[in-house]
Amino acid sequence: MVGRSHLLIGLTAGVVLDSLVHLSGPPITLAPSVPLKLVVAKAIYYVAVGFGALLPDIDNAHSTLGRKFGWISREIQHIAGHRTLFHSLLGLLLGSLLALGAQQLVLYLLAMRGLSAPASLMNATHMIFFAVLFGCVVHILCDALTEGGVPLLWPNPKRFGFPPNPKWRFRTGTWPEYVIVWSFIVLVGIGIWQNVIYI
Numbered sequence: 001m002v003g004r005s006h007l008l009i010g011l012t013a014g015v016v017l018d019s020l021v022h023l024s025g026p027p028i029t030l031a032p033s034v035p036l037k038l039v040v041a042k043a044i045y046y047v048a049v050g051f052g053a054l055l056p057d058i059d060n061a062h063s064t065l066g067r068k069f070g071w072i073s074r075e076i077q078h079i080a081g082h083r084t085l086f087h088s089l090l091g092l093l094l095g096s097l098l099a100l101g102a103q104q105l106v107l108y109l110l111a112m113r114g115l116s117a118p119a120s121l122m123n124a125t126h127m128i129f130f131a132v133l134f135g136c137v138v139h140i141l142c143d144a145l146t147e148g149g150v151p152l153l154w155p156n157p158k159r160f161g162f163p164p165n166p167k168w169r170f171r172t173g174t175w176p177e178y179v180i181v182w183s184f185i186v187l188v189g190i191g192i193w194q195n196v197i198y199i
Contacts, residue, residue, distance in 0.1 A: 016191075
């Protein structure tokens with residue numbers, strides 16, 4: 001999928017996730033008042049989901065995120081190629097371990113200075129971690145709908161897709177992609193509207 005489609009589907013899926021598990025706090029539509037803290041949490045959550053929805057394409061220098069990261073993205077593409085490590089289960093695992101390791105390193109460095117991170121900051125970092133991870137998973141699932149599929153078991157080059165027959169999948173940037181994206185957005189919008197009406 002193209003970057004815009006990944007971003008739209010990622011954010012829409014993020015709405016669904018947040019309405020089910022309230023990762024960023026209670027729904028604004030149900031809150032008796034809307035404190036600034038809740039608005040900030042929602043904003044951070046959706047920025048993190050959007051970033052995650054674009055992140056796997058950092059291995060493509062011409063992608064939405066790849067153009068922002070410039071030479072870093074070009075080097076990643078040169079070394080790994082597009083739709084390899086960053087579109088695999090191994091990539092998700094390594095990225096998660098790297099993020100958790102960085103968090104533990106920061107906590108360790110703070111502890112060495114006799115400091116500790118406040119609970120609210122820890123909760124925010126956990127929310128950001130899960131939001132970015134969710135965005136990445138949605139990105140990979142969306143790319144599985146395209147003709148090229150995704151190498152879930154990389155470094156094994158076998159590509160997986162849904163439906164299994166590539167002839168039933170679409171080519172990136174063609175009209176079926178936009179039909180799928182906007183149909184998903186409309187369905188989620190209807191679901192939210194129905195939920196708000198019947199509360």
